[in-house]
C-alpha cells in the first residue's frame with residue numbers, strides 16, 4: 001500500500017525568483033496538507049549528504065553546489081498516494097519534458113535548476129523527512 005507522506009524542497013532558484021508563494025498555492029490546491037515546513041539554507045556538506053544517492057554521477061557536483069547556493073523551503077506533505085501524486089504535480093526532471101501545468105514546467109529553468117524536489121519512494125520520503133524535521137516539528 002502506498003504511503004500518505006512525501007517530502008519536498010523549493011530549490012534556491014525558485015526562492016530567488018520569488019516563486020515560493022505560487023508553488024505553495026499549487027501544492028495546497030492539489031490537496032496536499034503541510035505537516036512540517038522550514039525556511040533554511042543547506043551548506044555544501046549537507047547538500048552532499050542529502051543527495052548521497054547520486055554520489056559518483058556526473059551531475060552530483062553541480063547539483064550539490066546549486067542546492068547549497070541559497071535558501072530553500074523544506075516541507076513534509078500529506079495526502080493519499082502522496083509520493084506518486086506529488087511527482088505528477090511537479091512533472092519530469094527535465095522541464096522541457098514536463099507536462100503543461102506542472103510546477104517544473106511553470107517554474108523550472110533547466111534540468112539542473114529545476115525549481116522543486118519530490119521524494120521518489122515512500123522509503124525515501126521518510127529518510128528525507130527525518131533529515132530535516134524532528135517529531136516535535138510535525139503537526
Ligand code: ATP
Pocket residue numbers: 059063092093111112113114116117118119120
Ligand atoms: P529531485 O530528486 O531533485 O526531486 P528527480 O527525482 O526528478 O529530482 P533525480 O534523478 O533524483 O531527479 O536527480 C536529482 C537532481 O539532479 C535533479 O533534480 C536534477 O536537478 C539533477 N539531475 C538529474 N539528472 C541530471 C542530468 N542528467 N543532468 C543534470 N542534472 C541532473
Ligand code: MG
Pocket residue numbers: 118119120
Ligand atoms: Mg530524486
